[in-house]
Amino acid sequence: MNPNTTHAIEVLKADSSKISSVDFENLVFGNIFTDHMLSCDFRNGAWEKPIIKPYEPMLLDPSAKVFHYGQAIFEGMKAYKDDNDEVWLFRPEQNLERFNKSAVRLAMPEVPDDLFLEGMKQLIDLERDWVKKGKGNTLYIRPFMIAIGTGVVAAPSTQYRFMIILSPAKSYYSGEVKVIIAEHFSRAANGGIGAAKAAGNYSAQFYPTKLANEKGFQQIIWTDDATHTKLEEAGTMNVFFRINDTLYTAPTSERILDGVTRKSLIQLARSLDIKVEERSVLVTELVDAQKDGSLKEVFGAGTAAVVNPIVGFSYADMYYELPKLENSFAAMLKEKLTDIQYKIDSDPFGWTVKV
Numbered sequence: 001m002n003p004n005t006t007h008a009i010e011v012l013k014a015d016s017s018k019i020s021s022v023d024f025e026n027l028v029f030g031n032i033f034t035d036h037m038l039s040c041d042f043r044n045g046a047w048e049k050p051i052i053k054p055y056e057p058m059l060l061d062p063s064a065k066v067f068h069y070g071q072a073i074f075e076g077m078k079a080y081k082d083d084n085d086e087v088w089l090f091r092p093e094q095n096l097e098r099f100n101k102s103a104v105r106l107a108m109p110e111v112p113d114d115l116f117l118e119g120m121k122q123l124i125d126l127e128r129d130w131v132k133k134g135k136g137n138t139l140y141i142r143p144f145m146i147a148i149g150t151g152v153v154a155a156p157s158t159q160y161r162f163m164i165i166l167s168p169a170k171s172y173y174s175g176e177v178k179v180i181i182a183e184h185f186s187r188a189a190n191g192g193i194g195a196a197k198a199a200g201n202y203s204a205q206f207y208p209t210k211l212a213n214e215k216g217f218q219q220i221i222w223t224d225d226a227t228h229t230k231l232e233e234a235g236t237m238n239v240f241f242r243i244n245d246t247l248y249t250a251p252t253s254e255r256i257l258d259g260v261t262r263k264s265l266i267q268l269a270r271s272l273d274i275k276v277e278e279r280s281v282l283v284t285e286l287v288d289a290q291k292d293g294s295l296k297e298v299f300g301a302g303t304a305a306v307v308n309p310i311v312g313f314s315y316a317d318m319y320y321e322l323p324k325l326e327n328s329f330a331a332m333l334k335e336k337l338t339d340i341q342y343k344i345d346s347d348p349f350g351w352t353v354k355v
């Protein structure tokens with residue numbers, strides 16, 4: 001844990017709100033941002049005074065290191081409103097911890113706990129009206145940090161900016177998701193930055209994903225870079241496989257992002273007496289299980305979509321369709337998890353945190 005900042009947050013309010021111009025029924029994910037943002041710079045070895053101010057573009061020097069060497073990390077979280085107009089976060093300390101792990105891996109300074117957590121709460125509190133009631137309505141939270149120090153020298157920056165921006169979002173439904181299992185490209189390697197939510201991990205996926213899109217597939221399930229035999233995870237989701245009545249998901253490693261949704265679903269499933277094994281599933285196992293009918297479900301798990309069922313996968317130029325299930329684990333776990341997030345159900349795990 002990191003020392004608390006001694007600085008109170010300065011608040012500069014926007015003159016007017018753009019909220020009345022937003023069509024909350026037809027939101028496109030991640031396109032509209034609220035009236036304010038939080039910003040805090042790191043200079044001379046210390047975090048400066050944080051400020052909450054009107055959302056606006058910012059000026060950066062063209063030689064800022066983020067543009068040249070990709071020192072950039074982020075998080076993705078959500079806020080939910082219950083029927084009593086209270087706003088809740090879901091396991092925010094997990095995101096803080098992961099953010100600072102990413103920071104260390106990218107040779108960036110760690111963010112103080114209270115800047116991340118209290119700053120986030122204060123910003124969301126100011127934007128309460130942007131969090132709409134009703135299941136499926138959320139406020140997506142995007143904390144991030146970039147290197148703002150100047151100079152085209154391949155060395156870590158000495159100046160950084162930590163920011164939080166907020167985007168109202170409807171429950172994310174990406175349509176039927178078909179995936180290709182990676183045979184050549186990799187998103188991560190041992191010793192690399194796969195376990196960090198670092199910007200470069202995502203740009204590295206764009207080209208292989210574009211090729212997959214051209215073949216009619218929405219996403220790629222990545223395999224281990226060394227042998228391409230072990231199933232790992234998808235673009236911004238961890239992946240679960242249900243063979244008979246057991247759920248399997250890859251263990252976290254240097255190559256895998258330690259998802260909050262993943263770890264929550266594992267706990268939730270076990271509490272419902274569903275057997276969960278954290279172990280590598282081989283591509284051959286998946287194909288065999290599909291052929292003998294024991295493969296029941298494959299689904300992605302991540303903050304944006306919560307649970308995203310996969311309808312089929314392609315491997316070695318063969319397409320395999322998954323059965324259509326009435327009572328899927330995916331649907332059941334999604335329901336249970338979102339009921340906790342929206343305070344519809346009790347929260348026996350102590351996951352929810354009031355804003």
Ligand SMILES: *Cc1c(COP(=O)(O)O)cnc(C)c1O
Pocket residue numbers: 076197233234235236237238257258259260261262301302303304
């Ligand atoms: C963010 C992310 C996930 C999901 O993490 P959550 O904490 O559940 O949102 C999984 N894989 C990758 C690569 C990610 O970037």
